[in-house]
Amino acid sequence: MTPTRKTLAVLTAGTLLAGCGADIENDDNTTEAVTVKRCGEDVEYTTPQRAVVYEGGSADKMFALGLTDHVHGYVMPPANPPVEDSPWASEYEKVEFLSDDLLNRELVVDAEADFVVAGWNSGFSDQRGITPEILDGLGIQSFMHTESCFNYPGFPERVDPFDGLYADLERLGQIFGVEDRADELVEEMQARVEAVQEQLPEADQLRVFLYDSGTDQPFTAGNQVPPNDIIRFAGGENIFADLDERWVQVGWESVVAADPEVIVILDYGDQPADEKIEFLKTSSVTSELPAVVEDNFFVLDYNEGISSPRNIDGLEKFAGYLRDLQDS
Template structure:
C-alpha cells in the first residue's frame, strides 16, 4: 500500500482534538450538525464529537463487528485484521465484510490510517494501540486523526500496563451505547443491548441451582507460559454467565499470562480453547492432552476441552452467543 504523507492530506484531516484521543474536527457547516456536539466517556475521559465520523478505520475483527452490528459500515474507510474472522455464518452482519475495504492483514499503522484518509481510528491498547509501534491516540492526534479506545482494553492504573476497568460484558454495552451516541444510532444500540442482556439472562435461568459451577481455564496460546483471561477479559463474563467459574478470575487484568503450576494446582474441570486459526484448535488440543505437567488435570484426564472462536472471546457482539454455546456444554459437564 503506498504511503502518502502530503501536506494536503494532513490539511484535509486536520482536527481539533481533546480528551484521550479525539474531538472530531469541524468546519462551520459540520458544527451545526443536528444533535452535535456529543460527548461520551472513553476509558474514564471525556471524548467530544462535533459531527459523526465518516471515515473510520478499525483494528481487528471484534472492533469491526461492533461497527457492523450497529449498521455503520457506511461510516467506515476500512478495517485492518488478520485472515481469521471466525464463523461469519453466525452473524447477521456478514455482508458488511464484503462491502467495506480490507486495508491490511498486518498490524495497523499510522500510514494505513493516513492512506485511508481516516478521521477516526477505533482500536485498543494491545489491540492496535501501543507505545512500541508509536500508534497511540496522542500520536494520531498530531496527525489530525481522532481515536476511540476499546473499553475492554482500557488501562486500569494497576501494575505495568494491566487493562480492564469494568466487567467485560458491561464494557461491550458501554461501547455500543457510546457508539450509538457518537453516530446517532441510539435506538439500534439500545435494542442490541436489550437483546444481549435478555439472551444472557435466559442462560442464567437454566444454570443448575445446586451451586456447582465447573471450573474453567481459558487457553489462548503459549507452551512455556499460557496466555489466558483475567477478570477484565471477555471470557471471565462468558464463563461466569454460562455457569462456570473462571480459573483466573483473581487476576485483575484482561489478557495476560500465568504459570502452568497455577493451572495444575487449581485443577480445572474444563479447558476452553481460543481458536484463531494458527496454530489450529486441533494443534492446541493435542498439546494440552500430551503436555506431561497437565496429565492429572481433570479437564485433560476427562477430555473436557471446548473450542470457541477468537471473535467470540474478545469484546464483541458475538459474546452473548458464546455464553449460550458454552452454557450448553457446561450443562453436560454438570450432569456427568
C-alpha cells in the same frame, strides 16, 4: 479538526440482528459535536465518515449498529478467523480490506481515515507509535474498547467485560446519532444473558481454565477480559478470576494446582484449537488434568473471546455445553 477530550461507550448486538440497518439521525455533513467517554477521558466527536476498524470485534460493533456506510475499511491480522465466518460477512464485503498486519499510523493516514476503532495494546500501541493521543494530533478521531481501558495510561476505566461491551455500543451510538439502535442492541444482549442465568443448573460450579496459547508458560484470561464473564455467567469458575489482569501469562504449576475440570480453548485463525488440544493431551504436565482425562474441551471462537457482539453467542454456547456436561 483535532478532537477535544471526551469519553465513549456503546454496546453491540447479537446474531439475530446481524446485517440490520440503522437510520443515522445526524446529517452526514453535520459538524455538531458530541462529548463521549474514551476510556476515562471526555472527548469531543463529530460524526465520522471514513472509519478504519481493527479486528473483528471493532468491525462487528460498527456493523451491528448499522454503520457500514461509515466504515471505509478494516485491518484483520492473522489471529482473526476468516471474515466469511462472521454473522456480518455480507457487511465486510461492502467495505475495503486494508491489511492483514498490525494497525499502524501510515495505514490510517493513507486511508484518509477520520475515525479509528481498536483496543488499547490491541491495535493502539505506544511501541508502534499509534495511540489516540498521536491521532488527536493528526486530526483523526479514535475510539477504544472500554474493556481494554483497564490499563490505559492516564485515563484508565475499569468495568466488568460485558458492561464494557454494552458501554461501547452505547457510546458509539452517541457518536453516530444511533442511540435508539444501540439501546435496542444492549437490551437484547442483556435479555439473552438473563435467559442463560435462568437456566443455570443447581450443581456446583465447574473449575474452568481458559487456554489462549503458550507451551513453556500459558496465556490465559484474568478477570478483565470477556471470557471471565462468559465463564461466570455460564455457571463456571474461572480458575484465574482472582487475577486483576486482562490476558496474562501464568505458570503451569498454578494450572495444575487449580485442577481444572473444563478447558476452554481460544481458537485463533493462525493457532488452531486442535493443535492446542493435542499439546495438552501429550504434555506430561497437563495430560493428567481432570479436564484432559475426561476430554472436556470447549472451543471458543476468537471473536467470541475478544470484546465483540459475539461474546453473547459464546456465552450461550458455553452455557449449553456446561449444562450438557453436568446432566451427563
